Amino acid sequence: MKIRVPKIIKKLFSPGRKLYTLILSKVSKSIRMELVLVFGICLLASILVGSIVSDSFQGRNARIDYTTGVRRISEQASYIANTLREGKVSVNDKEKVQQTLQHSIQSENFKVLISDLDGKVLYKSANSNETQIDIYSTIKNAMETVRDSEYGNNSAVYRNKEYVSFYPVNFTDARGYLIVSGMPQGEIVYDKNNNNLPGTVAILVTFLSSFYFITNKKMKYIEVVSKGLLEISKGNLDYRIKKYGNDELASLANNINFMAEELKNKIESERKSERAKSELITNVSHDLRTPLTSIKGYLSLIKDKKYSQDSQLEQYVNIAYSKSEKLEVLINDLFEYTKIANNGVSLEKQNIALNGLLEQLIDELVPISEENNVSIFKEFVEEKVIVSVDPNKTMRVFENLLMNAIRYSLKPGKVKVVLYKEEQFALVKVQNNCDNITEEDLEKIFDRFYRVEKSRSTDTGGSGLGLAIAKNIVELQGGEIDVNYNNGYISFNIKFKL
Known part of the structure; x- marks a missing residue:
């Protein structure tokens, strides 16, 4: 059966629960607070165990204590003296004095004497027979018993068998002494025998063991x-x-x-x-050795005059020159990539229309595309797309992408250039149909000197730095570039902020 707690009780305990949660949260995030809390718990536990052990090891000594009995005799004497003084009784008023004495001691077995200053007994209780007392001895005995009682030496009272209380009495017409004596009643008292060593040892052992076990997990x-x-x-x-x-x-x-x-x-x-x-x-x-080897070989043929006619000489010279041009392109690309990668290029940004830049570049590449049996198609938005970029560097980006598309398209092939806007960005896509590309090749396509075509032949590929240069230029201008492949088409996507 589920017990429902009244809402008022929940409200009363809510602040305490919140405080507990807050403290627990603070403690769990601080080793210092954890140690303080553990120290406090161990200290309280050790004190509690120490007190229990101390009580268990403390002995009890029995003795007879007469303090209460002595006090009753003294109080009785004080009462009689005050009654006579306050009642303004005459020393000769025997009936009133005797009545006071009998009334005061009717329930106690005390002897009461009233004497004059010389020790002559004027009044006495029924259980007294004295007619004369020695004032000096009486005062001495009373003083000794009082002193012994004050210092807890009740053996003296027990040894004398009675206790004497001495009081001066003032009558209206005379002075005297009141002596009350009797056997004080004793009571059995048990005194504790204090032995602090077991308790101290218990406190020390409990504190160390509890502190060790509580902090053991943290130490581990x-x-x-x-x-x-x-x-x-x-x-x-x-x-x-x-x-x-x-x-x-x-x-x-x-x-x-x-x-x-x-x-x-x-x-x-x-x-x-x-x-x-x-x-x-x-x-x-x-890449340097391949064209260099060709140049060296054809120059060697020319040097050794290993040609039959001038037309063959001209052919050798043209081949060597063509190879040197490719070598120059490779060196220039390598130099440019190194500068861009090391931020050694200064940008001259301008607000330009991407529409015009792409149209101009496509027109320039028409002869090359026709030579490679590739058609270029445009799909641009009608409005001008203005971006702030370096025109020359940006032209190099799209030139590299388009040349790459023309070079690696399936023949006959087609290249599609798309320009549109998306929120605050201008997006350009350069797409072409190509052979199947694996995911691994796609991830490395922007790496320097990486080619999907593994033979690294300069007849089918460029320097291997074109896409790496394009990526660095785009990112240097705050843009983004990525690539994806889908159903036989590869697409390079460039994004610039409008």
Whole structure:
């Protein structure tokens, strides 16, 4: 059966619950607060256990205490003296004095005497027979018993068998002494034998053990963090420390994991850069050596006069010259890419219409496209698309993309150039039909010296830097460029802010 808690009770406990939640949240995020709380809990627990142990080990000594009995005799004497004084009784008023005495001691077995200043007994209780007392001895005995009682030495009272209370009495017409004596009644009292050593030991043991067990989990986690840091320092950058809680240790573990991830990425980046440098050297060596070998070979034939007629000489010269031109293009592309990649190019931005720039470039490339049996189609918006770019550098971007499309289109083929607006951006798509391209090739297509055609023949491809140069120029001007392949068509997409 579910018990419903009244709303008023929920409201009363709501502030306390919120405070508890707030404190718990603060404590869980701070090791300092956790230690303070643990210390407080351990201290309270040790004090509680220590008090229980102290009570268990404390002995009890029985003794007879006469303090209460002595006090009753003294109080009785004080009462009689005050009654006689306040009643303004005459020393000769025997009936009233005797009545006061009998009334005061009717329930007690005390002896009461009233004497004059010389010790002659004037009045006495029924259980007294004295007619004369020694004032000096009486006062002395009374003083000794009072002193012993005040210092807790009740053995003296027990030894004398009675207690004497001495009081001066003032009558209306005389002075005297009141002596009340009797056997004080004793009561059994149990005194504790204080032994603090067991309690102290219990407090110390409880505090240390509870503090150890409560903080044991946290200390183990510190060991886990330390072990993880040692493992990462050995070079195992894939190792990750598990995160527990939200305090500073959890934050430390998270930072160590982040550090390991960053180190891993940096090392992988450096390795990738080294591989890229190695590939760059290999590719540059190959692309430079191929035309250079041809030039050297034909010049060697000319030098050794290994030609039969002038037409063959002219053919050798033309081939060598053609190869030198390709070598020059490769060197220029390499030089330009290096400048752009190292931000060594200054931009001269202008507001230009992409429509006009693309139309001019397409018209210039018509002869080359016809020579390669490729048709170029345009699909532009009617309004002008104005962007702020460097005209020459942007022209180089689209020239590289269009030449790449013409070179790698299936023959006969077609290239489609699309220009439109989308929100605050101008978008250009250069599309052409081509052979199937794998996802791996698509991811590397902007890499320097990368060619989808693996033979690296200069007869079927360019320098391998055109797309890399185009990507760097676009990004240098704050634009974006990407590529996708779908159903036999590859599309390069360029975005510039209007």
